[in-house]
Amino acid sequence: MLAHELDARKHQILWAVIQEYVARAEPVASEALCHRYGLGVSAATIRLGMHALTEMGYLYQPHTSAGRVPTDRAYRLYVDRLMAGQVPPPEDHRLTPAERERIRRRMQAKDHAEDALEEAAHTLAALTDYPSVASTPGGPRRLRHLHLIPLADDRALLVVVAEGASEQRVVRLQRPATEEELRQVSQVLTRALRGLPLSEITEAVAQQAAAALPGRQELVNAVLAQLRRHGGVRAGVRFFVDGVSNILKQPEFQDVHRARPVLAALDREETLRDVLLPAPCDVHVRIGRENPVDGMWGCSVVAAAYRVRGRPAGVVGVVGPTRMPYARTIALVRYLAQTLSHTLSRTV
């Protein structure tokens, strides 16, 4: 069962079966290939090839008198070849300049990171017709600013500006603080902690910083507690999901029992994390059983990392059936990640 046993004709046949199955979602017959694809041989010969491909695990036959369906292994081979440039993407799978332009225009209006991510998921869902996800930037972000803003006597707003994202939290004050006092605490802490990855802001580091702030120990502790939560396991990563109901348009998910696990996985942050991460460098494709989440077998995930100022920050991607126009999906996801990188590097 070595993948290398595929000669030129078998490749031709396999690609044709994939293309045909992607388009029609029904087992592909030898006749259909014969007179829709110029393979130059008769249906009988194609049958021989299909038979061999079935034995090799690239095709699957639902029952004796049915056509063939590509297996995960077939898609994997196809995608590998595609990404290595050894297979030309079908004409209509390329992104036209007009499409690129439309995507760019939709994205560039957003001057708020979360809006941009939401728009990215939305655009991807609209263009692929699959559920789409964009994660907020995560990973070891470095702190840039801390600001405490007075809200009331017993609480203040802590604004944390980090690379790629900023967030705000409420901190409680055990005793009132003036605006001036808060400003001073912010300044001292910012100076001490700037440039540190949020996850590395430990007690020790901060205590040192707090030395310059006698009498405000509890406030410093409160700020620290928030920072730790912010930069901890959860790391503030959130997901924008769009077009979830699109999955129900796909013929393979007409059965609720097949669709529900997928929707359930898209519902929960923990599984979403597993599905999309770890963030790949370029585009990453997970086909069928390659997915870590049970019940997502039958799905493929195409995801790409976007970058903020050069560093991988978060992920955008789509979840669709394994029967998917990979060339086009990959091109779209890749381009969206690029555009998003660009947009976000201007933002925050």
Next chain:
Amino acid sequence: MLAHELDARKHQILWAVIQEYVARAEPVASEALCHRYGLGVSAATIRLGMHALTEMGYLYQPHTSAGRVPTDRAYRLYVDRLMAGQVPPPEDHRLTPAERERIRRRMQAKDHAEDALEEAAHTLAALTDYPSVASTPGGPRRLRHLHLIPLADDRALLVVVAEGASEQRVVRLQRPATEEELRQVSQVLTRALRGLPLSEITEAVAQQAAAALPGRQELVNAVLAQLRRHGGVRAGVRFFVDGVSNILKQPEFQDVHRARPVLAALDREETLRDVLLPAPCDVHVRIGRENPVDGMWGCSVVAAAYRVRGRPAGVVGVVGPTRMPYARTIALVRYLAQTLSHTLSRTV
């Protein structure tokens, strides 16, 4: 077809049919009522009542030899009586002190408005097993603070603290500004605009404020532009949705064609808005066709406004089949709105 034609026995029968149908999701037969509910009369007599209720539009008969199913009208009557206290809620629909306690504990740990809303949707989904939604506070919120924080030479972070929520936006600077300068602009604008509803911060008001800031016209304009967007039509209302896939557990949504419109409505912000808003005072129930969004017929929405410092701010609610344990759902939604009001009033 006057609703008042219902005598005591018809009421009894109707409530029993509803309860039985909610529990079993199958047309209810007269026999079943007879020996599962102590109505004190025979099946034949119950049949007479059911026949009459069918003619009056409270029950529906899928086919001649089938049992009865409650109509929207029946649920409406039931819910009206329930909320007026004229029908006692079934025993097991009441919230136990233990449940209340659990809800309160889950919610009170959240010190960030968005976390609290997310948790509210999550809790509601977990307890009802229906898709659940929580909206961020909207409406005419009054400004409390403006803060500009330097990010880089060409941009600053604008933190807008308003009643019930705070947000942050990036503003571009046409020329660099020092931290001190930004602080000054923030102070002047805050002093001038504090207390105004975001939607009423017009050009004129702000120009007046800006008079004190010669040479920073463009910065003031940039801030204004952001405020206007922030407080405009979209008003920054966002939705946290949880448990979407739960709808597929319901027997009435085993058919994808019935489920998809519902999921699609939950996907899109515009329809969500229509589904949940306008924010009602206490709990508001929309049954079947009462829903403004086509394709949500067959669903009921139970929603309640939560308040921030006494004013209605946003909404939490669930979307389920019309066949729903209304007493319990209403109690849950109501209690969650209360808890959320409490949590958010401490936050921001």
Next chain:
DNA sequence: GCTAGCACTCTCGCGCTCCGAGTGCTAAGC
């Protein structure tokens, strides 16, 4: 006014047959 009895209706599930699509194999041809 209530109830027992009974005929009637309609759905659902089962088994049956038939049709057609598509294969695998074989034997002949280039």
Next chain:
DNA sequence: GCTTAGCACTCGGAGCGCGAGAGTGCTAGC
């Protein structure tokens, strides 16, 4: 030796009819 035409074979799916069962509506009697 690879390719191809021809053909038998297999299997799923649609369509049909039937019987069982559930549940009603009606009527006659209490």
